[in-house]
Amino acid sequence: MKRLALLTAGLALLAALLPSLPAQLLGLALAGATVLLAEPRSFPTRAVLRSLLVAVVAAGATGLAVAWTGSPARGAQVGVTVFLRILALLLVTTVAARRLDADHLHRLAARLRLPRVGLALGLALNSLPHLAETIRDAWIALAMRSRRRRPRLRHLPRLVEVLLAHTGRVAEEAAAAAALRGHSQLLRPLLGTIPVPPVVVVVGRSGTGKTPLLLRCATVLAERGYPLYGFVQPALTANGQKTGFEVLDLRTGRRAPLARRVGLERGQHATPFQFQGEGFALARAALAAGPSRALLVVDELGPVELRGGGHWPAVRWALSHRAPAALLIGMRRQLLAAFLAELGAEAVTVVDVEAGDAAEAAVLRAVAAAFSPGLELPAGGTRNVAGEPR
Amino acid sequence: MKDIRPWTYAALFGSLWGVAELTLGTVLSAARIPFAGLLMGPVGLLCLVTARRLYPAVGMSLLMGVVAAFLKVFSLGGVVIGPILGILLEATVVELAMTATGSTAAGAVLGGALALAAAPLQKLLMVLLLLGEEGAAGWERALSRAAALFGWRGPATPQLVLALAGAAALAGAVAGGFSWRVAGRVARRLRGGT
Numbered sequence: 001m002k003r004l005a006l007l008t009a010g011l012a013l014l015a016a017l018l019p020s021l022p023a024q025l026l027g028l029a030l031a032g033a034t035v036l037l038a039e040p041r042s043f044p045t046r047a048v049l050r051s052l053l054v055a056v057v058a059a060g061a062t063g064l065a066v067a068w069t070g071s072p073a074r075g076a077q078v079g080v081t082v083f084l085r086i087l088a089l090l091l092v093t094t095v096a097a098r099r100l101d102a103d104h105l106h107r108l109a110a111r112l113r114l115p116r117v118g119l120a121l122g123l124a125l126n127s128l129p130h131l132a133e134t135i136r137d138a139w140i141a142l143a144m145r146s147r148r149r150r151p152r153l154r155h156l157p158r159l160v161e162v163l164l165a166h167t168g169r170v171a172e173e174a175a176a177a178a179a180l181r182g183h184s185q186l187l188r189p190l191l192g193t194i195p196v197p198p199v200v201v202v203v204g205r206s207g208t209g210k211t212p213l214l215l216r217c218a219t220v221l222a223e224r225g226y227p228l229y230g231f232v233q234p235a236l237t238a239n240g241q242k243t244g245f246e247v248l249d250l251r252t253g254r255r256a257p258l259a260r261r262v263g264l265e266r267g268q269h270a271t272p273f274q275f276q277g278e279g280f281a282l283a284r285a286a287l288a289a290g291p292s293r294a295l296l297v298v299d300e301l302g303p304v305e306l307r308g309g310g311h312w313p314a315v316r317w318a319l320s321h322r323a324p325a326a327l328l329i330g331m332r333r334q335l336l337a338a339f340l341a342e343l344g345a346e347a348v349t350v351v352d353v354e355a356g357d358a359a360e361a362a363v364l365r366a367v368a369a370a371f372s373p374g375l376e377l378p379a380g381g382t383r384n385v386a387g388e389p390r
Numbered sequence: 391m392k393d394i395r396p397w398t399y400a401a402l403f404g405s406l407w408g409v410a411e412l413t414l415g416t417v418l419s420a421a422r423i424p425f426a427g428l429l430m431g432p433v434g435l436l437c438l439v440t441a442r443r444l445y446p447a448v449g450m451s452l453l454m455g456v457v458a459a460f461l462k463v464f465s466l467g468g469v470v471i472g473p474i475l476g477i478l479l480e481a482t483v484v485e486l487a488m489t490a491t492g493s494t495a496a497g498a499v500l501g502g503a504l505a506l507a508a509a510p511l512q513k514l515l516m517v518l519l520l521l522g523e524e525g526a527a528g529w530e531r532a533l534s535r536a537a538a539l540f541g542w543r544g545p546a547t548p549q550l551v552l553a554l555a556g557a558a559a560l561a562g563a564v565a566g567g568f569s570w571r572v573a574g575r576v577a578r579r580l581r582g583g584t
Contacts, residue, residue, distance in 0.1 A: 019522055062521050066528030069535060078525050086520055093471055096463075117456065120397045124405040124457045131402075131409050161572055163406065164440045165579040171402040172580075175395045334580060341394045 005037035009092050016088040021077065024084035031088040038095045047098075051090035059083030123174060131167065138162050175337030194320045196327070196345040197296075198370035200363055203333040204353030207242075210330040211235070213353050214299045217328065217363045218250050221295060226371065229290030230297030230328075231283050233258060247279040249286040250297055256282035275310075283311050287318040295367060296324035301331050301339055326370035328363065396447035403441035404457025407434050407477075411462050415473060427476045427509040428558055432565040434458065434477065435505060436572060438484045439498045443573035444580070446493035448485075455481020472516050479512055480505040495570045502566020507559035510551050 008030045015027030063079020109118030142155050204210050211232050221228055229251050236244040236257075244260040258279025263272050290296065296318055298311065305312040318324065331339055333352075340348060349366035351359050410433045418426035437458075438451050459477045487501030518526050 017519065058520070062525040062528060065532035066525065069528055069531035078522070078528060082521050082525050085522070089471070089520070116397050117453070120401040120453060121457060121460050123398065123401040124408065124461060127402055127405045128409060128461065131406050132413070135409065157572065160436065161575055161579065164436070164572065164576045167402050167406045168444050168576060168580050171395065171398040174398040174402065338395050
């Protein structure tokens with residue numbers, strides 16, 4: 001029955017768009033059949049009356065216009081044609097609007113082998129009330145700040161900016177949530193069938209201390225006897241300004257320059273930095289020389305790696321050839337979702353660097369759990385694996 | 391797409407566009423404000439350009455259009471064929487412009503100009519679709535004759551539509567540039583985590 005209704009609706013639309021009067025009559029008959037097939041009892045009378053009113057007004061005005069400039073007979077004919085066409089279109093679209101819901105679209109998208117489109121539509125529908133509420137809250141907040149019943153017009157750009165930024169944040173969170181749940185229809189991990197160990201991710205904004213935290217944790221873990229390898233990327237500074245980065249091999253303590261700040265105009269990969277081969281070579285060597293079943297430390301994965309460049313091939317190689325027991329990684333918060341999606345890891349611990357002292361304890365706990373679930377960490381010293389003073 | 395973010399960005403920004411269409415768009419439509427599409431165009435442009443600047447993935451603008459059009463189906467305004475076509479047209483035009491220019495500011499300006507210029511043309515197309523060629527021609531003749539009764543000998547309807555499309559293109563280019571600027575500020579806000 002549903003398929004028949006769909007067929008009659010399609011034919012009604014097609015007939016309504018043809019220019020001849022018989023086609024319009026057929027279109028209206030098919031539209032009526034669609035209504036009877038789709039909603040034999042529940043089709044609202046109000047919708048029919050409204051459709052009739054719109055069609056009568058549009059057809060009457062058009063008929064009069066044609067009659068005034070041409071002949072009355074022609075005007076009457078055009079008026080009838082327009083009436084039939086608009087009525088048919090209105091009936092079919094009203095039925096479609098009443099019958100269409102998220103489930104229908106989801107199923108349709110799945111049938112068309114476009115499951116992601118269906119999921120995106122579902123996510124959009126679910127987020128609709130939240131976004132509407134956010135708009136209202138932001139509006140009220142702005143009004144209160146300007147001590148008026150309504151915000152001033154000059155505040156609108158700021159309101160728009162806040163809303164867009166909030167939407168971006170929700171999109172990131174939704175992606176992260178989907179990745180954490182291992183949403184198979186949304187994910188297509190880069191690593192394919194390579195097994196991924198438990199992952200501990202240290203997230204935070206640029207300059208909030210991800211690298212020092214990773215270095216501290218690596219030092220403590222090495223002191224406690226955990227086998228580990230990998231690298232961190234400390235910032236290079238001059239006169240309090242960040243001038244670049246270097247790679248520090250955690251096992252050997254060797255260093256090599258990785259990136260030099262040159263400004264956005266001359267920078268590579270849409271960054272203000274120019275990258276140097278020595279740093280990548282040392283990072284590659286650090287990952288290649290690691291033992292099996294150890295903790296792999298990588299600081300940090302950025303947008304370049306997420307596009308499959310930078311350190312990514314070396315990380316991928318280490319994951320497939322060294323089968324690390326756990327992966328400790330540093331990255332910016334906004335890249336987390338994409339990273340998790342690429343990796344497709346099942347066990348993930350996310351630690352916020354801005355949690356202070358709790359962050360270090362959380363990383364140590366997570367790594368210990370990855371090596372031996374349920375095992376408590378032994379009390380340990382503070383020697384730095386790379387010979388750095390703490 | 392290997393990353394899931396294009397899907398979530400398209401869903402969320404499309405949803406934001408949909409919210410604007412369901413609220414502001416419905417109010418404008420119910421109030422019978424002429425050229426409501428031209429007023430709603432920059433709102434959609436802002437969402438399209440911001441999402442594209444935050445995550446420049448090919449096809450995302452088109453998907454946002456599908457999402458916003460899908461949400462528009464639930465509009466209280468009743469029949470929404472015109473706005474749905476307008477949303478899809480705007481998304482398609484911005485998608486083409488952004489893809490052709492590699493998601494740059496030039497793409498935002500070009501996409502904005504084309505998207506808003508398309509609004510009067512889309513209106514014309516809708517009139518042709520609903521009233522037929524003869525009905526639309528009848529309206530044009532009647533309007534010209536009515537104008538002549540008042541002694542006004544202005545340009546013909548096609549010229550008026552073209553002039554309107556030109557003005558809309560200019561406004562669209564400005565809106566596109568503004569959207570790109572706002573998108574930059576949004577990106578900085580997100581990077582800064584504030």
